[in-house]
Amino acid sequence: MSSENLSQWLRDLARLTVASVHPDNLISDPLPAPGRKTLVVGAGKASAAMAAALERAWQQRYPEADLSGVVVTRYGHGAQCEKIEVLEAAHPMPDNLGEQAAKRMLSSVEGLGEEDLVLALVSGGGSALMSLPAPGITLQQKQSINKALLRSGAPIREINTVRRHLSAIKGGRLAAAAHPARVVTYLISDVPGDDPTLIASGPTLPDSTTAADALEILQRYQINPEPEVRAHLEAATESPRPDDADFVRDQSLMLAKAADALEAAHEAALAAGVEVRVLGDDLEGEARELGAEHAAMALDVQEELRQPLLILSGGETSVTVTGNGRGGRNVEYLLGLFDGLKGASGIYGLAIDTDGIDGSEDNAGASFTPDDWAKMQSQGLQPTAYLANNDAYSFFAELGNLIVTGPTRTNVNDFRAILVLPTMDN
Incomplete structure (x- = not known):
């Protein structure tokens, strides 16, 4: 599948996940x-x-x-x-x-x-x-x-x-x-x-x-x-x-609850022939730091993969606000993940708030593909500068990667998905 199709698969998975916990x-x-x-x-x-x-x-x-x-x-x-x-x-x-x-x-x-x-x-x-x-x-x-x-x-x-x-x-x-x-x-x-x-x-x-x-x-x-x-x-x-x-x-x-949403995503991924690892439905901590941890994890597991792996997690991270940018915990997590991967081949990411609103902005979250690292460089964007200003919303807006769903009228908090493909050497 193309990079665009894999990214769309992640977005469709997120949509199915939210629907599974709608009243x-x-x-x-x-x-x-x-x-x-x-x-x-x-x-x-x-x-x-x-x-x-x-x-x-x-x-x-x-x-x-x-x-x-x-x-x-x-x-x-x-x-x-x-x-x-x-x-x-x-x-x-x-x-x-x-x-x-x-x-x-x-x-x-x-x-x-x-x-x-x-x-x-x-x-x-x-x-x-x-x-x-x-x-x-x-x-x-x-x-x-x-x-x-x-x-x-x-x-x-x-x-x-x-x-x-x-x-x-x-x-x-x-x-x-x-x-x-x-x-x-x-x-x-x-x-x-x-x-x-x-x-x-x-x-x-x-x-x-x-x-x-x-x-x-x-x-x-x-x-x-x-x-x-x-x-x-x-x-x-x-x-x-x-x-x-x-x-x-x-x-x-x-x-x-969040576990129900993750289970719906788990079942859909298995039906698509993708292995799944669920990190938990209750992850907390500083959003960008968790993103960086998950980047290191994805890079580590990719070395041993023989087939695609979907890494899922839920919970509610925190953001200590020191800048004056636009953002929410899901895009801040995703930017920490993106920066940690440095454009690694074959790794895709998505993070949304299941209520359709990330923080106080108009987006549910965002996603990225491996191709976005080169796109970012061509536009002269600096992930660390945007993180320093708590401005992850603007970063993903520049890339055209925001996910805007409008209110979903449900809320089991964050849904995060990392799709890791095997490298050519595996």
Whole structure:
């Protein structure tokens, strides 16, 4: 196959992978029995598509049962619903509309009884989209902390620990407001390890972290919070705990996770006669450094190959921002990989965010072929200079290699694929 065809094969594989974890393919029977009142709440980049899929499944299973509610998703990630209201707000920096959506959800679950049912649709991105500050803290103060954490290179589990303890709705507080109603949470995981309490900062699940943990994280990344934020954390107003008896009747169901996406890619590659090595679905670390590590790995394994090999990985890397360029963690990873390979023959790379948005840009990610090294040189581009400025988006834009899908309305985080062909000597 030509270089262009192999690159297209990788892009088609990525498209199939994302489709495998779309809510349309996930929500079906068995559904919980309707409550006296059945209310839907939810937040995340996949929440609108989850709501639309739930509506269809609910209508087929319980055509006479009422269903209503409200979910919030990122701007442009909405879906058509008849019974569930879909709101849109900002991500990754929360805005006033996200705050209003969170207030709407808390208000909607007030006064429910034991015979009522709350269906929570939770996916990645929900933490920023339902940003309701704890009493005494302003949205602007939460935005400041959020921005500092995102630029610090902190992993998502630590970012969400801080978010939970500065929130009036996360860390199980939404479920606590709904009790004694039963709460059933449907989850699409975007976090390494798939801990349900970390997805969207766990609005309907009890929290095992503490306010002291949040303070320690801020100190470790040298983030100095405003006095009101520090005072709130030092007061140690804790989230609902895992041993809270009110959560006994609740249930959580994991609909999709990064491992499912990787398995879909694995099966498709094997069907195409390509060997597969899966590095894991929970890889973290500095994006460019992981890319460089994977470049060294690809070069090493290529020496022994007798047939094509696809190296797959998922998870969520971090980017410590020191420059002022345009980028996201997937293109920064890919540029680290590209630079490490130095145009090695027979090695192709792709990295995307499965939600269709890499960071805050308009692309899902990017890809490259071995031919792109010579193309880069002819254009006078310097990978190290672009990395130094956190400007990987611009680098791949110059090469014409950005992958632009638009919102996919699902989110199991990063998907990375390296196709390694045997050398002529093997």
